[in-house]
Amino acid sequence: MRLDVVTIFPEYLEPLNVSLVGKARARGQLDVRVHDLREWTHDKHNTVDDTPYGGGPGMVMKPEPWGEALDAVIDSQEGDPVIVVPTPSGKPFTQQLAVELSEKPWLVFTPARYEGIDRRVIEEYGDRVDVREVSIGDYVLAGGEAPVLVMVEAIARLLPGVLGNSASHQDDSFAPGAMADLLEGPVYTKPPEWRGRGIPEVLLSGHHGKIARWRRDEAFRRTDRNRPDLIERADPAAFDKKDRET
Numbered sequence: 001m002r003l004d005v006v007t008i009f010p011e012y013l014e015p016l017n018v019s020l021v022g023k024a025r026a027r028g029q030l031d032v033r034v035h036d037l038r039e040w041t042h043d044k045h046n047t048v049d050d051t052p053y054g055g056g057p058g059m060v061m062k063p064e065p066w067g068e069a070l071d072a073v074i075d076s077q078e079g080d081p082v083i084v085v086p087t088p089s090g091k092p093f094t095q096q097l098a099v100e101l102s103e104k105p106w107l108v109f110t111p112a113r114y115e116g117i118d119r120r121v122i123e124e125y126g127d128r129v130d131v132r133e134v135s136i137g138d139y140v141l142a143g144g145e146a147p148v149l150v151m152v153e154a155i156a157r158l159l160p161g162v163l164g165n166s167a168s169h170q171d172d173s174f175a176p177g178a179m180a181d182l183l184e185g186p187v188y189t190k191p192p193e194w195r196g197r198g199i200p201e202v203l204l205s206g207h208h209g210k211i212a213r214w215r216r217d218e219a220f221r222r223t224d225r226n227r228p229d230l231i232e233r234a235d236p237a238a239f240d241k242k243d244r245e246t
């Protein structure tokens with residue numbers, strides 16, 4: 001997969017050089033290219049924003065630099081990318097959307113600052129390629145770079161071979177299938193006792209059926225406590241079916 005990010009803060013994307021995404025890049029599983037939007041400005045102040053038509057607070061990102069940048073990035077490659085526009089007014093970024101985007105060969109992220117990007121940019125590229133406006137949650141940030149880090153990590157970990165053999169995303173919270181509407185339950189590791197606190201006996205029993213049932217019950221319990229909005233959709237039968245398959 002190729003990922004391009006166009007931003008006025010390239011240094012904000014430094015975390016894409018470390019950890020899971022950094023290792024995937026080093027292994028050649030991910031081709032990440034970060035571009036400074038100001039390279040496509042031509043005035044001495046490298047201007048990328050201006051006041052909004054119709055008045056109102058803040059500044060809007062000008063269409064010209066974005067148009068030149070996206071033309072340069074998109075025309076550099078065969079095929080069409082999916083352009084992902086982080087915005088508080090976008091569709092929710094979910095595990096399901098992460099799975100869908102992880103199956104695309106090329107994504108171009110356009111994190112904006114200020115009050116957003118001139119709407120004509122979204123319309124121009126929406127006429128040419130698949131453009132997705134995506135929100136990572138119901139809160140407002142200063143810009144879209146942090147949402148890009150979140151989405152790239154969620155997508156990259158789904159790419160074949162990126163997670164080690166010992167790890168699997170099938171059992172993630174929200175993973176399509178039995179966990180689609182469930183939160184993961186509590187996890188434990190050695191030592192068997194820590195500050196007088198032990199391990200649930202069932203996890204030491206070696207009885208896989210009982211362990212699986214306990215994990216299901218804990219998943220439902222946690223979901224009911226923390227995400228009652230999901231519990232309505234969770235299906236114990238689907239969870240049990242997954243148990244039988246594993």
Ligand SMILES: Oc1ccccc1-c1ccno1
Pocket residue numbers: 086087088111112113134135136137138139140141142143144145147
């Ligand atoms: O709050 C934002 C500002 C700019 C770009 C994106 C966002 C955002 C907030 C939530 N998801 O995306």
